[in-house]
Amino acid sequence: MPRKLIGLLATVLALFTPARADTLKVMGAGSLRAAMTDLLQHFPKQSDEVDTPEFGASGLMRQKIEGGAHVDVFASADLEQPHKLAAGHPERLVILFARNTLCALARPELGLNGANFLDRLLDPAVRIATSTPGSDPLGTYSWEVFARADSVKPGARATLEAKAKKLVGGGEKTPLLVAGKGAVEGIFLSDQADVMLIYCSAVAAVQEEVPTLTSVKLPSALAVQPADGLVILESKPVALRFAAFVMSEDGQAILQRHGLEPIASADSNRR
Template sequence: MKNKQLTFFLMAALFLIPMQVKAEQVNLYAAGSLRAALGDVAKAFEAEIGNQVATEFGPSGLLRQRIEQGEAAHVFASANMEHPQNLVGQGQKGPVALFTRNNLCALAQPGQTVTTATLLDVMLDPAVRVGTSTPKADPSGDYAFELFGKADQLKSGSTAILTAKALLLTGGPDSPKAPEGRNLYAWVMDEQKADVFLTYCTNAVLAKKELSGLQIISIAPELSVGADYGLLVLDGASQEAWRLALFILSPEGQKILGDYGFVVGGLPAKP
């Protein structure tokens, strides 16, 4: 009888002892412009929560296609709202959250004479090579072409000229990759592939850190284009994927994004 009671007690005790749950890996697919910022967010999440984050960075449109083809992404951080919303339109449950914003800037070669006021005239100059990322594959390219669309308001015929002359240098499925350890936009400019390159301001800051002679040109309000970044947790993802999404939206995650130049909200008022 005692043996039976002991066996029962031991079995009951096993249910009372907290079981050690193996930490699940979270797969984060994110826009290339988020590489540095969300790389640091992922490290902070791992340190605080204990779950490993596997990151995959690239053009948002190409990442969306890979997700559509069945790759095991858990959280998708896109450089626009459209790509995650397209996934929702195809059956993902959503919702898509706006988690940060970015703005477009121009990178110019060290010897290029250009200011915010003269940027449009410089880009229209037939001798000036204007680089962008690839529309549809990379939202940065879409935003650049949106800027071109605004140019007619300032100078008739500008949209057609800029659209025709734009060099699609990054973000496409066949675009050349930067050497290991090089910033893509610093490398493109270092290789003299463009005289002026339109990209996110956050990309421009990172490029200038590597190639200090580059100029960052702010874009005038009448041409300015802002980028809304969308966040989606994919169907079937674990609770830890939702925790990562909340961490990105949390004050700690937002502060890291803000430190890299992204426009953020959700930060507590300073005491």
């Protein structure tokens, strides 16, 4: 167990004495909306209040915090954004709390599978959508996949980067394409692309809206493993309790139910 996490849990154990009620404010990645909302509903807040959480592209959320937004805990779809917020603040704890995987969502007529994956993406007729690198970790992870493709087929990286249309994750630069629908769903419903790399944990929700889409896990040669990290920006009791709950057995089980890979033990068969 990481030394900082041990210190965090030790601090939490010292917080059982009665204290004045406080308010918890959480900001998180859009990909973590369902999981974080579930965690906030179930963690033992005691007499504290939970403010309405905010979600969006991790890089843009981090910029909002740097601009002065008051947040106690920030949960990102990567570790880079939390580390940027912790830089120069040794009291701010960064915790790896879950992992994810990347999948591709594609129109069925592509016939996309693990064996033809890269060839289909390189096909000039196939339109690729991605999130926005820098603003959103999903876009950055997608670019990492393109970089890995170069070792499989030299020149693939340049081709894929040139083809990719950054249609989500850029805030005002990438508005919703279909009113009332999610960003990814809108891409396919408005016929803007044939394939998109997304988190595997998000596949089911998108397929509920666009059931004809097929999903394929990335071939091992192209696979990257996203890491979800949180940073405690304000070390007040309610924030520490929430972070401890995320890493607890119950918290990790909630994350697992939302398609994330737990870091700590989440034994659903415990007695």
